[in-house]
Amino acid sequence: MADSVEHKVTVTAGMSAEEFIGRMCEAYGDEFNWRNPSVTKTFVDELITELGEDDPFVLNRSISLAAKCESCDDMLFCSTGTDGSELWRIYHLTFSHCREKTGFPLKWEFRDRKSALEYIRDMFIEDYL
Numbered sequence: 001m002a003d004s005v006e007h008k009v010t011v012t013a014g015m016s017a018e019e020f021i022g023r024m025c026e027a028y029g030d031e032f033n034w035r036n037p038s039v040t041k042t043f044v045d046e047l048i049t050e051l052g053e054d055d056p057f058v059l060n061r062s063i064s065l066a067a068k069c070e071s072c073d074d075m076l077f078c079s080t081g082t083d084g085s086e087l088w089r090i091y092h093l094t095f096s097h098c099r100e101k102t103g104f105p106l107k108w109e110f111r112d113r114k115s116a117l118e119y120i121r122d123m124f125i126e127d128y129l
Contacts, residue, residue, distance in 0.1 A: 007125070011117045017066035017076060020117045024124070031128060033071040034120055040065040043075055046093050050105045057087060066113075067120070076116055088116040 008027035011020060017036070024032045037043065044063050051058050057079045067076040072092065079087040092106040110116035 007121065009121060011114050011121060013112075013114050015114070015117065017113065017117065020120075021067060024121065028124070028129075032124060033128070034067050034069050034076075034124070037065045037068045037075075043068070043093065044077070046095060047075075047077060047091055047105075050091075050093060057089065061087075066116075076120070078113070086112070088113055090116065090119070 009020070009023045021032075021034055021036050024034065043065050047063065048058050053059065057063070057077075061079045061081050064078050064080070065075055066078055069075065073095065074090050074092050076088070076090050079089070081087075088110040090108040090110075094105050108119065110119060
């Protein structure tokens with residue numbers, strides 16, 4: 001995974017998604033295809049519809065949209081529990097409400113924000129550079 005390409009952006013543990021996207025845009029210009037979402041409620045509502053309110057990512061948790069890919073319907077969400085625990089996942093929303101189909105919506109799960117942002121950076125480098 002893009003090991004031979006030098007990373008222009010180092011992700012730190014305290015880096016926000018907004019700061020990460022800003023640095024990636026500075027480093028790679030308009031080619032970088034992730035953005036800070038301007039509309040979040042619509043996408044959070046769609047995620048809940050596709051997962052169902054009984055899904056562990058949703059149940060008794062607060063969901064926020066941290067970043068959105070402009071090239072596809074991949075979106076980075078954070079699910080925060082009442083105890084402050086965070087779950088970080090990228091979901092590829094289908095907008096077709098196909099949760100009854102096994103494996104949908106597609107998702108990638110991360111142990112923390114830093115690993116999610118590193119994944120976005122590395123996939124961008126691998127796929128676009």
